[in-house]
Amino acid sequence: MEFGKLSKTELKTLQAQLAKKFDACKAMGLKLNMARGKPSAEQLDLSLDMLDQITSRSNVVLPDGTDCRNYGLADGLPEMRGMLGKMMGLPAENVIVGGNSSLNMMFDAISCCMTHGLPGGKPWCLEEHRKFLCPSPGYDRHFGVTEYFGFELITVPMLPTGPDMDVVEKLVFSDPDIKGIWCVPKYSNPTGITYSDETVRRFAALKPAAPDFRIFWDNAYCVHDLTDTPDHLLNLWDECQKAGNPDLPVFFASTSKITFPGAGVAAMGASDNNLQVFRKHYKYQTIGPDKLNQLRHLLFLKKVGGIPAQMCRQRAIIAPKFEAVEQIFEQELAGKGVAAWTKPNGGYFISVDVTPGCAKRTVALCKEAGVTLTGAGATFPYHKDPQDSNIRVAPTYPPLEEVKQAAKLFCLCAQMAVCEKLLES
Amino acid sequence: MEFGKLSKTELKTLQAQLAKKFDACKAMGLKLNMARGKPSAEQLDLSLDMLDQITSRSNVVLPDGTDCRNYGLADGLPEMRGMLGKMMGLPAENVIVGGNSSLNMMFDAISCCMTHGLPGGKPWCLEEHRKFLCPSPGYDRHFGVTEYFGFELITVPMLPTGPDMDVVEKLVFSDPDIKGIWCVPKYSNPTGITYSDETVRRFAALKPAAPDFRIFWDNAYCVHDLTDTPDHLLNLWDECQKAGNPDLPVFFASTSKITFPGAGVAAMGASDNNLQVFRKHYKYQTIGPDKLNQLRHLLFLKKVGGIPAQMCRQRAIIAPKFEAVEQIFEQELAGKGVAAWTKPNGGYFISVDVTPGCAKRTVALCKEAGVTLTGAGATFPYHKDPQDSNIRVAPTYPPLEEVKQAAKLFCLCAQMAVCEKLLES
Structure with missing residues (x-):
């Protein structure tokens, strides 16, 4: 039964x-939040033991004499650089471990380029026009950072293989005002979705008009x-080395x-040339990051069997929520021509495209x-979805039963919106 | 016995x-560091109990439902804003509690003004000439931040009452390129030294030519x-309110x-007008600071009887080191016309002025x-002490006995340097 027919x-x-169903739902007085990619309390409890890793009886002095309580070690604990470097597919010596927020490190990297620039270019704040590529739908906080710094945000379509590389290559090759891309x-x-091997290789082989163009590779x-x-993601670090473009990604x-x-x-990582700029x-x-929290992480993650083991425990909590949402979407929306949605193998989101004009x-x-829910349009530059179609669903935060309720309500609302739209036309 | 005579x-x-004495010292093979204002291991041990405040058995959820482990609360924990606000003499609502480094907050504040500017001015990065006042001798990391951001650093003499306010007033009143002063x-x-009441009042009453001039008040x-x-420091927040200049200090x-x-x-604090800029x-x-570490601090500091009680315990460790250095300086250097030094009632440093030309x-x-020791010249802009006279001595880090050894060696070296100088002339 396609609505359109x-x-x-x-x-x-x-x-x-x-x-009628909607009124019944409203009467339930729900108060659920599926707006942000936020772990649930149950997930947080998985790491409670981390808080016992350093106590008053602990040794907070490393074998080399570094007292983790005191100043210093701007790049972070060497062992933590190794652990996160391995996770990111980078050599430890090219990794800086910082504070509690990778968004902060991205912001600081852009800010650094704004005021000081990169080799071959001038400070971005002195560029009359500056532009940034935003594969969309994408992450609103990424777009926000570059909007805050006065970049023109240029939408690049997202395909099942990643950003449309034909568009990326053409823009980056021809326009020296384009300084970077969020990925x-x-x-x-x-x-x-996960970028295809071809997409990663094409990123590594980019020939940007701007010598200070950078790929901001947020492997969140x-x-x-x-x-x-x-999914398996090809290692961009390796590909860039092969392509002779080691300075391209951050x-x-x-x-x-x-x-x-x-x-x-x-953590952030980059080539020596790039790190020279960011390290300065x-x-x-700062005189250094919070090394105690790094030590706490190191001891805890080793204790639980490493990051992969910890992620298995996370999966056990999250996966059923994704499955529930997908099942409900399938039951309630399939075959109606109302919406299409993604069935990711990981991450924090299900992306739904409702009939154009119906997302808001x-x-x-x-x-x-x-x-x-995440505001409609948030996944596009300037919060403007040209189709008014994409909605980001974040099923991790509420408990499973509430996720189910929310997913059902979502299906109902999407159908109502499409109905209204069709009746208008 | 004055050397000059x-x-x-x-x-x-x-x-x-x-x-001869110097050679004997060298033979001891000392390896001591009095370069930075760095707490000793003994001082750090005073706070080890802080690490027991939050463990796996703790309640990390605040009464209002905030889970300190999760994202959010950009301004920091309300109770911590109150505690640090009280310490700084500011209303809690005008305080933002951040990460582990106040230098980072200062850097970010300057960086924010660089790229976005303050009400009444344009982004500082677009100012052709930008200047910053640096009362000297002063803190090298302060000067470094503004040097990094391309400011011309203007030395202002330090008097026993604080920066020479005649100089500050004249410069700030007449030159719109001057955007701030480090204090x-x-x-x-x-x-x-501690700024006199008059100095604080004159700061509060400043009439800068630049509408976006700010006093960077690092009450470290x-x-x-x-x-x-x-010492007692007059409250600049209050004085600025009285003087009708609430936006002047940060x-x-x-x-x-x-x-x-x-x-x-x-933590940082400022008027609502300023915070509007910095909050943006x-x-x-970032999606928020490390609230667990804030909670840890809150619980620990309350447990030990508040910040003043904790500082009494710190004093018991540090004060004897300052007393030892001062006593040795008195014994070894008094009446020789070789050096003058400060006898502070607090803080982390003793400032020594040796005979001009002898610091390096x-x-x-x-x-x-x-x-x-801290590099000679470090306490002046561009690391250049025009007199080559000032040396910063930081007695907190080494154990007491080593502080004594280092102070004695310092006296010996200062005398040697002055001897050489006099023999040259």
């Missing part, structure tokens, strides 16, 4: 049925598998969704019935 | 005696008293020298015998 009379009947290469936010979900058939990751979102450990920035910015209305209806 | 022959005899108002780094040693007659402080230097909690910056930069040589001799 229904007569106006049939649609009106349907609308009345949906409205979430594995389990992309929000579409959940690099170990966040949810199924027995996880890598980011964190333990925010491995341990604690608010008290995790973030950090040299003036769907989100508003959900809100009315007590379920907060 | 000795004959060349007498100086040569003296020089030979000093050289360590209590137990100043390195002179140890606000509770770091070392004697029974602590305040900074941290627990780096209250708990752990590498894993403390930093933080909104894009003194530091080099100390180094030769195994004692690392």
Whole structure:
């Protein structure tokens, strides 16, 4: 029963049925939040033991004499650089482990380029026009950073293989005002896809017009598998070395969704040439990161059998939520021509494309019935989805039963929105 | 026996005696560091209990439902904002509690002004000439931040009452390129003096030519008293309110020298107008600070009876080191016309002015015998002390006995340097 094939009379009947269900939902007084990629309390409990790793009886002095309580060690604990470097696919010596937020490290990297620039270019703040590529749908906070710094945000379509590389190559090759591109290469936010090998190789082989063009490779979900058939991402570091483009990418990751979102450990990585610029920035910015929290992470993650083991425990909590949402979407929406959605092998999001022109209305209806979703349009530059179609669904935060309720409500609201739209036309 | 009054022959005899002692010192193979204002291991042990405040059995969820492990709360824990606000003399609602480094917050504040500017001005990066006032001797890392951002650093003489306000007022009033001034108002780094009431009032009453001029008030040693007659600093926040200049200052402080230097909690404070600018910056930069470490601090500091009680315990360790250095300086240097030094009531430094032209040589001799001091000149813009006279002595880090050894060596080296100088002339 495709909605588009229904007569106006049939649609009106349907609308009345949906409205009745909606009123019943509203009467339940739901108060659920599926807006952000936020781990649930149950997930956070997985890392509670981390808090016992350093206590008053611990040894906080490393074998080399470094007292983790005191100042210093701007690059972070060497062993932590190794652990996160391995996770990111980078040599430890090219990794800087920082504070609790990889977003902060990305922001600082852009800020550093704004005020000081990169080899071959001038400070970006002195560029009259500066532009940044934003594969969309994408991560709103990425886009926000470059919007804050006055970049023109240029939408690049997202394909099942990653950003449309024909578009990327053409733009980057021809326009020296384009200084970078935001990428979430594995389990992309929000579409959940992983860049294909060809996409990664084409990134590594880019020939940008701007000598100071950089790929901001936010590998936020690099170990966040949810199924027995996880995606595999080609290593951009290796590919860039092969392609003779080692300075092209800057890598980011964190333990925010491995341990604690608010008290995790973030890392960045880059070539020696790039690190020379960023290390100078950090040299003036701080006397060093919180090494105790790094030590806490190191001891805990080793104790639980490493990052992969910890991620298995995370998966056990998250995967059923994704499965539940997909099952409900399948039951409620399949064959109706109302929406298409992704079935990711990992990450934090399901991306839904409702009938164009219906995303805002769907989100508003959900809100009315007590379920907060990411604002429609948030996944596009300037919060403007040209199709008004994409909605990011984040199933991790509420408990499973609530996720189910929310998913059902979502399906109802999407159908209502499409009904309305069809009746208008 | 003033060195300046000795004959060349007498100086040569003296020089030979000093050289003999110096060789004996060198033979001891010392390896001491008095370069940085760094707490000792003994001081760090005072806060070890902090690590037991949050463990796997703790409640990490605040009464209002905030889970300290998760994302959010960009301004920091409300109760921590209150505690640090009280310490800084600011209302809690005008305080942002951040990560582990107040230097980082200062850097970010300057960086924010560079790229985005303040009300009434344009982004500082677009100012052709930008200048910053640096009361000297002062804190090298302050000067470094503004040097990194391309400011011309203008030296302002430090008096026993604080920066020479005649100079400050005249410069700030007449030159719109001057965007700010660095201040360590209590137990100043390195002179140890506290700004007089008049100085604070004159700061509050400044009429800068630049509408976006700001006072960077780094109250790093606000509770770091070392004697029974602590200095009292007038509250600049209050004075600025009275003077109708609430937007003039930006305040900074941290627990780096209250708990752990590498894993403390930093804070900044400012008027609503200023915070509007900085909060926007933080909104894009991070999803929130490490609230677990803030909670850890809150619980620990309350448990030990508050910040003042904790500082009494710090004083018990540090004060004897300051007393020892002062006593040795008195014994070895008094009446010789070789050096003058400060006797601070708090803070982390003793500032020594050796005979002009002798600072670098003194530091080099100390180094030769195994004692690392802050580089001569470091306390001035561009690391250039026009007199080559000032040396910052930081007695906190080594154990007491080593501090004594280092102080004795320092006296020896200062005398040697002055001897050489006099024999040259």
